[in-house]
Amino acid sequence: MAQPNAAGDLDAVALETALLETWGQENAFQSSIDSRRSGAPFIFLEGPPTANGKPGIHHVVARAYKDLVCRWKTMEGFLVERKGGWDTHGLPVEIEVQKRLDLMSNEQIESFGMKEFNQACRESVWTYEESWREMTERMGYWIDLDNPYVTLDNNYVESCWWALKQMFSKDLLYRGHKVLPYCPQTGTSYSSHEVAQGYKEVEEPSVYVKFKLVDQDASILAWTTTPWTLPGNVGLAVGPEVTYVRVKVTADAENWQGAGGASIGEELILAKDLMKEVLRHHAEVLEEFPGSELVGKAYEPLFPDAVPRGDSQTAWTILEADWVTTTDGTGVVHTAVMYGEDDYNLGMAAGLPAHHTVEMNGSFCKGVHPQLDGRYVKECDGTIIELLSSPGGSNGKGPQSGLLYREKLYSHDYPHCWRTDHPLLYYAMDSWFVRMTAVKERLIEFNSQTEWAPDWVGEGRFGEWIRNVKDWAISRERYWGTPIPVWRSEDGQMKCVGSIAELQQEVALAVAAGFENPDCPDDVDLHRPIVDEFTFVSDDGKPMKREPFVMDCWFDSGCASFAQWHYPFENKDTFESSYPIDYICEGVDQTRGWFYTLLAVSTTVFDSISYKRCLSLGLILDAEGKKMSKSKGNIVDPWDHFNREGADATRWYMVTAGAPWSPLKFDPNGVRETYAKMFLTLWNVYKFHADYAALDGFDPEKSANDVSSRPALDRWILSRMSSVASEYHNDFVSWNFHKACRDLEDFVVNDLSNWYVRRSRRRLWDEAENEDKASCQHTLHEILVVICRLMAPISPFMVDVIHRNLTGQPVHQAAWPLGVPGSLEGATSDEWDIEAAAATATIPPVDKKLEETMSLVRELAEAGRRIRVDAGRRQRLPCAQGWIVAGPDVSIFHDILAEELNVEEIAIEQDLNRFQKVELAPNFRTLAPKARAEVNAVSNEIKNAQNPDEMLAAIKAGGMQILGVDIDENDVEIRRAERDGFAAETVTIGQGEDAFQVSLVLDMQDTPLLLSKGLARDITRRIQAKRKEMDFEIEATIDLQVWLQNAPEMFESDQTWIATETRSAAAVFHSEGQAPANADSFTVDGISVQFTVE
């Protein structure tokens, strides 16, 4: 068993880096897992980061919370395996490579070569892997980075294929259209994330267009900000509840600006609320009616040749849509099916023809209109306006004034291409979908089984998302990703493969049918363009080509729970025994990301919950409260802190700075403060113990005396430790890590360092063996061991060093002080025998009464200092007596209190009235319900009572009334104030009904004995400072001479005391004579002192 070595000064960075070496040599991470092999499994899943960006401090935060739960559960005896993971597919990777190779469009990528491009992506993915690894190791995040899952691995892709095939077989996968922001120049559609970066405010022409009704001499007015979508118009939407009016133009407009107009007598239809906004003519309202009356009416197409009717019954008629509002436009929404999401959904529901009027390159299709065909749509605004304005309008069937009513410049935010700066077009693209709407009820049910921290993310943000779930657009027209394993013939027959074996079968089938195919070996690369080259054969002998999409990379990570094991092709047992997951933890920005896709995949593939607990972390902001982002350049480099305060302080700061789910303003000063406060203090407590333990050859295993026989001070700190530890644990369970750590920090700094150690220093100075010293050493040892174990999950470095030195055992092998439920027979990650678990706890005994007593003692000590400040009496000058008036018995700590107060004797005084008078205060809690509106009047009567003693007596006697209100003892609070002429303080302990008051009175009389003692303390203090200044060894002896002037008598016993305290071999006190010139001097209360030390 280890006898502790001396500690030395703290160099946190050196300590941590040296410990990392040790961990590496010992394989400490693995052995912390191996030693819990027989424990119940606790399943953690790492959300895979992308390694194509440099890790910042926000990544450290997420990893700290992942690590702390895993370490904590491990210490609780659970088996917590931790496989690393990397997210390697997706648009961010492609964009990075496109920037580097200057390939700004799909055309350019394809002429560069898809194979070469994807190779570049594959390499780019690992650009910062080394940085990530270094950061991960340095911060002490224990995760297996040597055997990670990687989403680009063939095995991983194959598992994703398998999952997709499950969806395909359950008819949850389908091909459709989705309207996406699209850049015709780069030929790329964008995810919302990219679009969000490209919003710009632009001013564009918006137009009010007349749609001439068939069979009626009236036009419906509709508004659009994108004139280029007008040729694609196939419908008009109105709100069924909205009120519309039919108006007749009665006079020409004055000051008309721009094109368009209307003739006198023309009739127009629009929402009543918007008449003022829209109309520029005087007009007479002919009738009013709800939108539902318009539904079904037909109107003349603006560009009759642009869109073929097909078999649509509803094309160019008025439709209803409940999302139509009257905040903008005319209350009538122009609907071009292919160029707006609402339009598309409405068009599909209503059976409008889905036909493009715009090519993928952004120009109008042939046949739209002779003046528009082949031109870039954004350049045609003027032409379209001209065509509409001509007599009869673009279709020749409108009124003489044309089909344009008005044009108006309109400014709004509009998405632009992040690279070319061109405006994006909303454009309906072929796309693949997972039918999430079909499993919505299951999603809701599974979500209700998940424990969210904080719960409002689960119920609110995530719940909201799920309740409004839409089908998941899973395909991307990109290159670098998991290819969609669906092959399709021109006539729409489809096959989905779920494994390499199935791929090989299909290829063989096609080859047999005479279709040429490249080789398809067992290790065929499952990426583009290899997989694109395979041709399948349909059941009726037609060729099938692969759908040219890759999957949303969120699909990849959503498969992580099984794809990491290459399930179902390998590791069936491993997966099945580790599902569902017990714990995941990521930033709240993953709500619609990973949190969702994990659940989406598990619901559609396994019809199962995915994870049982989810900790959703708040965003990390910089010290100014701005989001950290690469573009703002305000990312904090974790190494700034790893190299200065160390990873312990950085991690502890992150956890104590706020609740895990609150946004964290990362303040570099805060890390420094944490280091200085928590870690230096803890180290110095440890050093105090370890240095004396080393000196004395202290062995914690030997002669450990029973706690009950130790001094009250020891029993107090042990009890406090226990109480704090229990609360700490409870806070962990309820995810309140910040509260847990703040309380523990308070314990270390205040209770342990500032009180227990301060009060115990002298106990260890004694060089001889004695029971009191042993008690103190055992106590310190036991406290430090518990603290180390409690802190280990949060900040694993320094406490491991301390724990090893104190016990010989690494802290990550140690048991959680509150018990090890994971190691119990029959325990699972969720349930265990509570009593049996409690029996495994190793915290010291609790004595609440003792804690309360000490708390009172400390309050009194503080009160004593206040008294001295008020009375102008210096702390070193003793008082003859202190009286404690009222309150519980604290005699067990009278000796401590006497020292703290610097009084010769503590006495208990029963007679309150000797020092105090009574004051009464109303208790509103009980009084208010009785007195109702009179409460303030009654309260004044009580507060201003002429004779409170009498009033109190009357109340106690019963039957007392004030202003007709019965007053009993509960209705008043008794407060006490010092009578004039006493130096006293009253403290209130506790709250509410349990509150009581204790007073402290100090005797301010001086006596020669006291003056001598006080002077002795002042002199001693100065000499000690001098010793320190002269850098004497603690054991060194000195020769002392003191010259006093204007001083009270210095008693023999005090002279001896000074000599002993200052380790003076010889001490001479001169009451007269001249001190040498080199003597130090000071003055206190008019006494002048000079002294020399040699």
Place this chain on the structure above:
RNA sequence: GCGCGGGUAGCUUAGUCGGUUGGAGCACCCGGCUGAUAACCGGGAGGUCGCAGGUUCAAGUCCUGCCUCGCGCACCA
């Protein structure tokens, strides 16, 4: 625009069921204490509890509206 979460001292924050004197820490000032560390203790200064209404005997706390910051959704005719 909709939803969620914030706004408390110069900064970081605590504040439970509404209870009459809103606590800490950092920084600042004064004093004390120290063989006690980047310390500790006492005191001081510093607050329109985002703003405005309302409910109540009583509002930082509950209600309504607004302002503002962050995030998410929708950006839409």
